[in-house]
Amino acid sequence: MAKVVLNYSLPNLITLTKHDTKLFFNINKIPTSSSSLFNQSSVSRSKLYTSISSVSTNLTDPFEAELESSQTPDGKFDWYSNWCPIMPVCDLDKRRPHGKKVMGIDVVVWWDKNESEWKVFDDSCPHRLAPLSEGRIDQWGRLQCVYHGWCFNGSGNCNFIPQAPPDGPPNGIVWFWPNADPKYKNIITKQKPPYIAEMDDPSFSQTILNREFHYGYEVMIENLMDPAHVPYAHYGLMQTRIPGKADREGGIPLKMTLENFNINGFTGMGDPGFNQFFAPFVFYSSVPLNLKEGNNENSKKRALVFICVPISPGRSRLIISESRCDDWINKISPRWIFHVLLNAVLDSDAYLLHLEELKIMEAGIGKWNKACFVPTKSDAHIVAFRKWLNKYGGGQVDWGGKFSGALPPTPPREQLMDRYWSHVVNCSSCSAAHKGFKVLEIMLQHYFAL
Structure with missing residues (x-):
């Protein structure tokens, strides 16, 4: 029986994939096209991620900050x-595979019930x-x-060709490492x-959305x-602090400081909370649950986590997690x-x-x-x-040569604002609610038609 083997696999937690256009699997005994999939030869060194280092660049006056060249002595991201x-x-159905795109890479995410963990392969x-x-879980x-x-x-082995006769992901988010170089085999x-x-x-209630x-x-x-x-773009939709407001909407001068700027991101104090950028995808903010109370030791906190996923030029995926301290309403309300x-x-x-x-x-x-x-x-x-993007990230997302960088044409406004295809179909809670309301609508139509 023919056997298809991944370049390597990762036990538990997170499965690795590759970002190039070469086929994800090495094929034994089965010839494949030499043009299938890509392989990026330049792989930077792997670094241990712990916390933001003590080396800092203070940008207390942001208008004086100069965006630097991506080629620096500090190295390139x-x-x-x-x-x-x-x-x-929470938005991945274990009963079927899911096709997703990240930085132009097509991957398939699926639940391996035999190993009780999520797997990520080249799609x-x-x-x-x-x-x-487009397949299924048998x-x-x-x-x-x-x-x-x-x-x-789950290891990438092709163990059936019909014609031939413990812990979950961190924070409930599936991650993958897009470089299949053998030196990253034990990167986890x-x-x-x-x-x-x-x-x-x-002790925190959590709401998550994608x-x-x-x-x-x-x-x-x-x-x-x-x-x-x-206060302006989301006027009337979000809580803002009223005291000292400069206008009807509630705009006020904000004090923002910056610390620990380096290749791993930066930290800083916002107004009124603490912020941290985990380069390149995660922005974390800890703010008071009640903004009117201000930021003090006794105030209850909420954590806002924004995970920003590049899909392709002009397309992105946002994962929002809001964790609230002692918020019983969040715990009993449908997602x-x-x-x-x-x-x-x-x-x-x-x-x-x-x-x-x-x-x-x-x-x-760059301008x-x-x-x-x-x-x-x-x-x-x-x-x-x-500045981080220019200094360490090359000025933009590295698309691995898959895109020119040009933006796609602007779709009609109705399509651009559509919630169903941008959210509902990818959300387990909203898709279930949508189906339930559709059934209710049909039942009510039938009832009143009698």
Whole structure:
């Protein structure tokens, strides 16, 4: 029987994949096209991720911050030698495989019930390159290609060709390492994805949401680092502090500080909480549960975690986790109710950000600091992110040669704002609620028709 073997596999927790266009599997006895899949030859050194180092770059005056060249003595950030988030576990159906795209890489995420862990493979069957995400999980828990029925176990072994006769992911988020170089075989023992304690703390209630947008990773993450836009872009939708407001919407001067700026990200004090950027995907903010009480030792806290996943130029996926201390309402309310509220907030600037990205791209990559005027301290973290991107990240997401970097055409506004395809179909709670309301609608129509 023919056997297909992954370059390597990772026991427990997280499965590895590769970012190139070469086939994900090494094939024994079965010839495959030499043009199948890609292999990136340049792989940067792996570093142990612990915490932000003590070496800092202080940007107390953001308008004086200069965006530096990506070629620096500090080294260059390797987008493909890093853990990449895909989806929250709560929105992944264990009964079927899921096709997702991250940085232009097509991957399939599926639940291996035999090993009780999530697996991530290149979304391509070695036989005829059909997408494995269109397949199914068979009765023995194997990933089955829908084209010819080839079946793969969690190690990547093809253990059935019909024609031939413990712990979950950290914080409930599936991550993968997109570089299949053998030197990264045991990377999980040396470097782990960012871990947020509040997301696993039983004293905190948690709400998690995922949604895809028609704007890119860079615009998404800088928008989430920007507290000054909240009273205006989300007017009437989010809690803001009233005392000392400068206008009707509630805008006030904000004090933002920056510390520990390096290749791993940065930390800083926001107004009114603590912020940390875990480069390149995660932005964490700890703020008071009640903004009017201010930030003091006795105030209850909430943790906001924004995981920003680049899909392709002009497309990104946002995973939001909100953990609240001692919030009983969150614990008893259906998850989809909070999604209705959160999506209303996300809708309110979705079109604006799409248009903003077009203007930034017109100005040119690397010219953000010349195109944008950022004179206030409230922009400190945004300027720091752009500086990190230029200094360490190459100025933009490394697409591995899969894209030119040009943005796709602007879709109709209705499609750009559509919640069903951007969220509901990928959310276990909202899709179930949607089906339930559809059934209720039919029942009521039938009842009143009698």
